[in-house]
Amino acid sequence: MGKEITMDPVQEWGDESDDGVLYSVTLRRIPVEQSQGSFVQYKTIKVRSVKAATLERLVSLLLEPGTDPHFTTVFLSTYRAFTTTQQLLEMVLDRASSFDGNNNDDNADQTGSGVCKSTLSSLLSLWLGEFSEDFRDPPHHSCLLALRSHLRRDLQLRWLCLHAEKLLRSFSASESCCGNQFSFPLSGQEVENYSSPGRWDFLTFPSRDVAEELTRLDADLFVKAIPFQCLGCVWSQRDKKENKHLAATIRATISQFNSVTNCVISTLLRQPAPPPVRASVIEKWIRVAQECRALKNLSSLRAILSALQSNSIFRLKKTWAAVSRESLSIFEQLSEMFPGENCSLSGCEILLQSPGCGAVPYLGTYLTALTMLDSALPDTVQGGLINFEKRRRECEVLSQIRQLQGSCLQYKLNDHPEISSWLRSYKRLSERESYDLSQEVEPPVDSYLASTGTWNHRTLAKKMIWLLTGSEGPGSKSSPDLVSLTSSGSNGSETEDLTIPSSPRRAKHMVRPWALSGSSRDVCHDAFSSSEPSSPLPFPHPLQHCRSASMTSLPVYNQQIDDSCIVRVSVESSNGNLYKSILLTSQDKTLSVIQRALQKHNVESVRSEDFQLSQVLPGGKELIIPDKANVFYAMCTSADYNFILKRRRGHKTPPTPTAGWKK
Incomplete structure (x- = not known):
C-alpha cells in the first residue's frame, strides 16, 4: 500500500531512480492563484533532488x-x-x-x-x-x-x-x-635583529589596539583560506608524507592560532615576577579577549582562553588568587561561550552572521563538523554511486565559511606595527618547556601535582568561586587525560594538529585548548561572540540553528544515537596520546574496529590480531573489549568514548605510524 499525501507543506515521499541517478523526492504544497468559482487553494508539486549518481x-x-x-x-x-x-x-x-x-x-x-x-x-x-x-x-x-x-x-x-x-x-x-602566499606573521620564529620588549611593554599597549591587531592578522588569513581544504577527506590526509603541503591555507590559520596561544603563555612565564604582577598580565589578557569578543574575533578569543586554561597556567594558584573578582567574572562569562562537546554549528555561530560587521570564526568548529560528516557518511552508495547527499551536507558547512569570509572584508581596522613586532618576538614553547617554567615560577607544594604535571579544571573553577563569593568548598584533584582529534604532521616544526587537553566530562564551561604537542598547539570546538563586552551573554533561542535539519541525526561523540556513535581511538605510544575519530555502529566487531583504527593512524605492516582494544575509564582504569564482542554493546556508555589500542603481551613494542606522530 502506497503512502498517503498529508496536509503538511513539505512531505518526504521517498527515492526514485532515473537513468543512473537516484533522486530524493519531496512533495510541496504551494498556494494557487484564486479564480472565480474555484475552490482550489493549494496544489502539490513533486520536487526531485539528486541523492546519488x-x-x-x-x-x-x-x-x-x-x-x-x-x-x-x-x-x-x-x-x-x-x-x-x-x-x-x-x-x-x-x-x-x-x-x-x-x-x-x-x-x-x-x-x-x-x-x-x-x-x-x-x-x-x-x-x-x-x-x-x-x-x-x-x-x-x-x-x-x-x-x-x-x-x-x-x-x-x-x-x-x-x-x-x-x-x-x-x-x-x-x-x-x-612566493609563499600563505606566509603569516606569527610563525613562532624569533625576529632577527629585534630586541624582545619583554612582558612589561604588553601592559602599556591599549587592549583595544592589541585586539585590533590580532583581528587584522586573523581576518587576513581567514579570507585566504580555501574552504575545500576544510573537507574531512582532505584535512584527514594531511598527515601523509606526500601531503606535506596539503591544505596550506588551513595550516596557516591554525599556526596563527597557536602563535597567539604561545604568546599568552610566554608573557606569563618567560620572566620572573611576583604573583600580583603576573595577575595583572592575566587581567590584561582577559581585557584583550573581551575586546576580541566585541570585534567578533572568535579565533583569537579562543586562543587566549585556551592559553589561560592550559596546564602550565592553570596550576599557578598564587597568581590566580591575586586576579580581581571582576576579571574572574569576565573570564567565566567568556569561557561559558564554548560549552559544547561535539563542536556543533549552533546558536553561537549565528551571532557571527549579523549583517554590517566583520566576523572571524573559530575554524576548529567547522573542521570538526566536516570531519564528523566524513566519518559518518559513506562516499558511495548502492553499488558505487557517488553519495551526492553527503556532498550536499558538506556544502552547507562550506557555504557558512564563504559567508564569513565575505564578512571579514567589512573590517576597517588600524595597523599597529609595534604590536605586530612585539607579537613576533616570542619563541614558541613546547608543553614541557611551558610546564618547567611554570614550576620555576610557582614550585609545586603537592607531590601528587609534581608527579602528574596537571591541575584539575574543577579545582580552578572552585577557586574562582571562592574568590567571587568569599567561601571555598572542599576541593578534589584528578589527572585529566590528553586526547587529540587527529594526528599531527610529519614535520615537527609544523603546527596543524588538533588536540584537546580534556577536563572532566561535565565541566561544561571550560574551554579545552588544542594540545601542546611538541612545538604545536591546536584546537577544535565551537564558539560564539557578543558585540557588547560588558553585557551578559545573549544565548540564542533554541529554535535558532544554523545547521540544516538533515544534519541533526548525525552520530556524535559520547552519545549513542540510532545504533551509531563517534568514538576516539588512540594507539599506545611513548610519543603522546593522539586519537582518531571513528564511526562505530551496532554491527562492528572488535577486530574490525582495531583494523580501521590502525589504518586511520597510518600504522602499516601489522596484524590487527596483535592488538587489543580497551576503553579508558575514569581513575586510570580500563575496560578490555573481548575479541569477538560487539563493541557498541560491550562499551561503557557512562564513561567517555575514548579507546586505546595496545600490543598484546608477548609482542613487540607498538610501531610508530608512518606519518603523523611527532618525534
Whole structure:
C-alpha cells in the first residue's frame, strides 16, 4: 500500500531512480492563484533532488537546464573529493563539443542548443569566478590554459576567455612577487635583529589596539583560506608524507592560532615576577579577549582562553588568587561561550552572521563538523554511486565559511606595527618547556601535582568561586587525560594538529585548548561572540540553528544515537596520546574496529590480531573489549568514548605510524 499525501507543506515521499541517478523526492504544497468559482487553494508539486549518481551522470546534469538550482554550487564546492579538475574539465568540454557537433546537423534543435550553450556559459562563469583556486596549478596552470584555448575558438564564449586570461595573469603575478602566499606573521620564529620588549611593554599597549591587531592578522588569513581544504577527506590526509603541503591555507590559520596561544603563555612565564604582577598580565589578557569578543574575533578569543586554561597556567594558584573578582567574572562569562562537546554549528555561530560587521570564526568548529560528516557518511552508495547527499551536507558547512569570509572584508581596522613586532618576538614553547617554567615560577607544594604535571579544571573553577563569593568548598584533584582529534604532521616544526587537553566530562564551561604537542598547539570546538563586552551573554533561542535539519541525526561523540556513535581511538605510544575519530555502529566487531583504527593512524605492516582494544575509564582504569564482542554493546556508555589500542603481551613494542606522530 502506497503512502498517503498529508496536509503538511513539505512531505518526504521517498527515492526514485532515473537513468543512473537516484533522486530524493519531496512533495510541496504551494498556494494557487484564486479564480472565480474555484475552490482550489493549494496544489502539490513533486520536487526531485539528486541523492546519488555516477560521475558521468553528474557531469551531464551540470549542463542540463532545469536542474536543482543548488546542484551546480554543491558540485563545484565538493567535486575534488571524487575526481580532479583536469578530468572534470575534459568531460565538460567533451560534452560541450558534442553539442557543437550536433549543431552542424541541419535538423538540429537550435533552441535546445542555445539553452545548453547558456548553461555552459553560466557553469564556466561560476567556476572561474567563485572557485578560481581550482585552476591554480603552478607553474604552468595546464587546466586554465586548456580552458582558455577552448574559449578562444567559441565566439559565444569569447568573453569568458578574457576572464581566464585575467586569472592566469593574477596567478603568475602572485607567484613571482609573493612566493609563499600563505606566509603569516606569527610563525613562532624569533625576529632577527629585534630586541624582545619583554612582558612589561604588553601592559602599556591599549587592549583595544592589541585586539585590533590580532583581528587584522586573523581576518587576513581567514579570507585566504580555501574552504575545500576544510573537507574531512582532505584535512584527514594531511598527515601523509606526500601531503606535506596539503591544505596550506588551513595550516596557516591554525599556526596563527597557536602563535597567539604561545604568546599568552610566554608573557606569563618567560620572566620572573611576583604573583600580583603576573595577575595583572592575566587581567590584561582577559581585557584583550573581551575586546576580541566585541570585534567578533572568535579565533583569537579562543586562543587566549585556551592559553589561560592550559596546564602550565592553570596550576599557578598564587597568581590566580591575586586576579580581581571582576576579571574572574569576565573570564567565566567568556569561557561559558564554548560549552559544547561535539563542536556543533549552533546558536553561537549565528551571532557571527549579523549583517554590517566583520566576523572571524573559530575554524576548529567547522573542521570538526566536516570531519564528523566524513566519518559518518559513506562516499558511495548502492553499488558505487557517488553519495551526492553527503556532498550536499558538506556544502552547507562550506557555504557558512564563504559567508564569513565575505564578512571579514567589512573590517576597517588600524595597523599597529609595534604590536605586530612585539607579537613576533616570542619563541614558541613546547608543553614541557611551558610546564618547567611554570614550576620555576610557582614550585609545586603537592607531590601528587609534581608527579602528574596537571591541575584539575574543577579545582580552578572552585577557586574562582571562592574568590567571587568569599567561601571555598572542599576541593578534589584528578589527572585529566590528553586526547587529540587527529594526528599531527610529519614535520615537527609544523603546527596543524588538533588536540584537546580534556577536563572532566561535565565541566561544561571550560574551554579545552588544542594540545601542546611538541612545538604545536591546536584546537577544535565551537564558539560564539557578543558585540557588547560588558553585557551578559545573549544565548540564542533554541529554535535558532544554523545547521540544516538533515544534519541533526548525525552520530556524535559520547552519545549513542540510532545504533551509531563517534568514538576516539588512540594507539599506545611513548610519543603522546593522539586519537582518531571513528564511526562505530551496532554491527562492528572488535577486530574490525582495531583494523580501521590502525589504518586511520597510518600504522602499516601489522596484524590487527596483535592488538587489543580497551576503553579508558575514569581513575586510570580500563575496560578490555573481548575479541569477538560487539563493541557498541560491550562499551561503557557512562564513561567517555575514548579507546586505546595496545600490543598484546608477548609482542613487540607498538610501531610508530608512518606519518603523523611527532618525534
